[in-house]
Amino acid sequence: MRTLFTGLFAALALTGAASAQDISLRFPVACEIGRTCFIQHYVDHIRDSGVADYRCGTMTYDGHDGTDIRVPTTGAMKAGVDVVAAADGKVLRTREGMEDVSITGRGRESVENIECGNGAVVDHGNGWQTQYCHMAKGSLSVKSGDVLKAGDKIGQIGLSGMTEFPHLHFTVRKDDKVVDPFVSGPPTKSCESRGASSLWDESLKSSLAYQPGSVLNKGFAPGPVAMGDIESGSAETNTPTTTSPALVAFIRAIGLKGGDVQILTLFDPDGKALAQNKAEPLDRDKAQVLLFSGVKQPSGGFRPGLYRAIYRVERDGKPAIEQAFGIALRP
16 A cells, blocks of 8 residues: 555654654544454554564554554445544545555556555644545545544545455554554564553543454355355345255454364254354465355255354464354244
């Protein structure tokens, strides 16, 4: 990604100036963290070789200089998810007019020097600036010179610029140097001490607790599920009934690590396991993974009642993620 007009891949420099704590940030997306939006990537804290987020995890990539806040599907994006000012400030510059098209298949060169897509830069005084990237075409509601209050709408999450999924890329700078909002001081050698304090408003710190992987989508379908069905949102609306040809539980997870073992089990209304998919350990870190488990329709159809599924991720032999979800089948 690049800054508006100039380029965002200038050398990444995390600064200790944030320790002054002279800015407090509200969340820049009008969403419910962990339900209607998720953090896909954090700032990369290794500036030479290798990658590490602020907790020495793998929820980042080489040179990443912001926080990526994604919505679960392109359907959610099209419904409209507002991007808002993280603090009081003045709009310095904007860009509009870029199409909402995934970079997949069209090449990075198609967005060279405009990787941020539709976006805005806001000045907050005392050397602080925030940048908002990948917003939807036609959604920007601000222009250069506009004065904003924290929470004022800037635009909506989109798919413009160098991105493969709908999200907001949010960058914080102090005196033109990148600051990780999850860390109120410079990087430390001790991962456990990182994030003890942050630039986020106090009311956000619980909901923004570090998550080394999350469940992005989950549900049930009447047959096989493809990633495109989940991304569009159609998989979550095509719900099965007692007469469906199959009952399939599906899940899409993000931020999994190499070696993680995923298990998805489907249960009938009596609590009996109908099917289980225990996947092979992941061969490498994965930005996203699709897993499903299901059965064909039995003779006479499925019994009416509550069917449940449990998804579990084991990491280094210990539970890392677990979610249960269900569906009431009716004729």
